[in-house]
Amino acid sequence: MTEKAPTRKPFLTSRQIGLAAAFGAAGFAFRGLGIAVPLVPPLVVDPGALMPCLAGMCGGPIVGIIVGIARGIPSGLPQVDLILQPVKGIYWAYVWKYFVLRFKNERTRWIIFWITTFLLQMFVEAPLFTFALSLLGFYPFYPTWPITMGWYYTLYSIFQIIIFSAVVAALKSLFGWKEAKAPW
Amino acid sequence: MVKRGISTTVGVILLIVMLIIFYVVRELWQKGGKPLGAQPWYVHAAIAVIGGIILFVIAYYIHKKYT
Numbered sequence: 001m002t003e004k005a006p007t008r009k010p011f012l013t014s015r016q017i018g019l020a021a022a023f024g025a026a027g028f029a030f031r032g033l034g035i036a037v038p039l040v041p042p043l044v045v046d047p048g049a050l051m052p053c054l055a056g057m058c059g060g061p062i063v064g065i066i067v068g069i070a071r072g073i074p075s076g077l078p079q080v081d082l083i084l085q086p087v088k089g090i091y092w093a094y095v096w097k098y099f100v101l102r103f104k105n106e107r108t109r110w111i112i113f114w115i116t117t118f119l120l121q122m123f124v125e126a127p128l129f130t131f132a133l134s135l136l137g138f139y140p141f142y143p144t145w146p147i148t149m150g151w152y153y154t155l156y157s158i159f160q161i162i163i164f165s166a167v168v169a170a171l172k173s174l175f176g177w178k179e180a181k182a183p184w
Numbered sequence: 185m186v187k188r189g190i191s192t193t194v195g196v197i198l199l200i201v202m203l204i205i206f207y208v209v210r211e212l213w214q215k216g217g218k219p220l221g222a223q224p225w226y227v228h229a230a231i232a233v234i235g236g237i238i239l240f241v242i243a244y245y246i247h248k249k250y251t
Contacts, residue, residue: 010192017195021202028206034218035230047234066199073206076216166241170248 012062016184019059024070027051027085032074043152045159052085053160054167056093058175060184064089080132088125095120096175097182104180113168114161121157 030048056064068086075081
């Protein structure tokens with residue numbers, strides 16, 4: 001009798017290791033070299049901060065965490081980014097797998113994806129980062145952030161939607177878009 | 185023959201080495217700032233790089249759609 005030995009799922013597959021290295025290097029390079037469009041100092045539009053989200057979506061939460069750490073290392077405030085960037089990778093991985101990809105119709109999925117991106121930016125990421133900055137004394141009174149920073153986060157979420165859409169549209173199989181199934 | 189990728193252990197070790205290199209670069213050179221920020225061409229270069237990436241992705245997408 002031949003019996004197949006049970007195969008243990010590896011902690012990280014080769015694909016996930018490659019994704020973590022690629023997105024991690026991109027996240028580090030964007031922030032490390034300061035490749036960001038400056039708005040009102042110290043606010044910038046930094047594509048490096050999108051890497052943990054994209055990595056989480058195509059590689060899963062562990063890849064999102066690794067890329068978040070790589071993005072957090074060169075930060076000016078590593079005590080904030082080393083914690084919150086990996087958190088972004090985690091929640092984007094699960095939102096992608098268990099919410100966005102649940103919509104089978106592609107047109108509906110695109111719209112849901114854009115709305116989700118905007119809502120996560122405005123109601124999860126922005127409050128988290130502003131709260132962390134206020135704890136460190138860089139922001140005076142936390143509840144006022146929608147008035148003072150609302151315009152910035154709105155602009156940033158539009159930038160995020162454009163970059164996310166372009167990357168996902170160009171690399172559909174990497175994100176499991178066509179099959180509507182997360183590849184991790 | 186079973187086709188295998190790199191082993192998970194080796195891969196994870198390499199990722200840890202990558203993060204250590206990033207940390208060393210930060211501590212020795214970048215120091216949490218923007219080392220290129222003092223250059224006069226910095227803002228234009230940043231906008232050009234980001235614009236270039238967006239254009240590249242759009243071009244790639246169009247190419248893929250029509251071939």
